[in-house]
Amino acid sequence: MDELRKNGKEIGLAVIIVGDNPASRIYVNNKKKACEYIGIRSEEFALPESTTEEELKSLVEKLNNDDTIDGILVQLPLPKHINEETVINTISVKKDVDAFHPVNVGKIMIGDYDFLPCTPAGVMELIKESGIDVDGKNCVVVGRSNIVGKPQAMLLLHKNGTVTICHSKTKDLAEVTKNADILVAAVGVPEMITGDMVKEGAVVIDVGMNRLPDKKLVGDVKFEECEKKAAAITPVPGGVGPMTIAMLMKNTVKAATLK
Ligand code: NDP
Numbered sequence: 001m002d003e004l005r006k007n008g009k010e011i012g013l014a015v016i017i018v019g020d021n022p023a024s025r026i027y028v029n030n031k032k033k034a035c036e037y038i039g040i041r042s043e044e045f046a047l048p049e050s051t052t053e054e055e056l057k058s059l060v061e062k063l064n065n066d067d068t069i070d071g072i073l074v075q076l077p078l079p080k081h082i083n084e085e086t087v088i089n090t091i092s093v094k095k096d097v098d099a100f101h102p103v104n105v106g107k108i109m110i111g112d113y114d115f116l117p118c119t120p121a122g123v124m125e126l127i128k129e130s131g132i133d134v135d136g137k138n139c140v141v142v143g144r145s146n147i148v149g150k151p152q153a154m155l156l157l158h159k160n161g162t163v164t165i166c167h168s169k170t171k172d173l174a175e176v177t178k179n180a181d182i183l184v185a186a187v188g189v190p191e192m193i194t195g196d197m198v199k200e201g202a203v204v205i206d207v208g209m210n211r212l213p214d215k216k217l218v219g220d221v222k223f224e225e226c227e228k229k230a231a232a233i234t235p236v237p238g239g240v241g242p243m244t245i246a247m248l249m250k251n252t253v254k255a256a257t258l259k
Contacts (some may be wrong), residue, residue: 014066094114098248148207193226204227206236
């Protein structure tokens with residue numbers, strides 16, 4: 001980034017938000033704050049709920065061709081009448097700082113990538129910075145979404161973990177999670193990973209962000225129970241969430257550098 005600055009280059013991130021989902025608004029605001037903090041120019045495009053898929057795609061195409069924009073982020077979820085996959089496929093592979101485009105997803109599979117998806121990359125960074133070696137460890141990822149669970153499993157595999165992926169059809173989930181040296185929960189069910197599902201000395205990483213009716217934010221892991229057994233554990237809030245944003249910043253700087 002300093003190198004880019006020295007050459008007088010400004011880094012630009014376009015953030016598109018459609019509709020008025022309150023959680024999305026919080027995420028977008030946090031991303032904009034991070035941009036301000038590190039000196040990336042963020043340009044927000046707040047579109048009404050009634051925006052059509054065609055209108056959104058033509059904005060993305062315009063930003064693809066805009067030289068002042070290095071990264072494009074379309075905040076998910078999109079309103080139901082817009083096909084997320086179609087919109088993601090429209091983003092230029094070189095500006096896809098979320099790494100959701102199928103080309104970038106494929107590159108992650110083969111381990112030859114420019115961008116990593118922000119949340120799984122943030123988890124890997126936490127593991128690395130905590131001095132935890134993944135090599136040969138039993139890693140269990142609960143959740144198989146395209147944006148978290150699947151790429152998370154792939155990144156752990158690249159680091160030589162022995163990886164098991166669980167989902168809603170997994171039989172006897174606790175039997176699998178109890179075997180994990182490294183357990184990543186990315187489910188979206190408040191506090192479903194309880195202390196009895198965790199092995200003594202395990203590393204427990206909670207990706208979940210669930211808003212309870214009383215507005216409290218909790219993860220997928222019952223923290224008070226699991227921290228008693230875990231060697232290391234991430235809290236919610238203040239664990240994976242900030243790392244996701246940090247990785248978005250990293251990808252945006254990388255996009256500018258590659259350009
Ligand atoms: P999805 O809803 O796309 O995926 C959830 C996954 O959990 C699915 O694979 C589903 O299985 C699985 N699942 C659901 N119920 C169970 C169950 N009872 N037992 C086992 N597996 C189950 O969610 P995301 O991956 O997008 O997000 C997961 C969580 O992470 C959410 O709380 C989200 O808010 C949070 N998140 C946090 C981020 C951060 O920055 N910290 C970023 C992105 C997400 P199946 O495939 O069979 O339906």
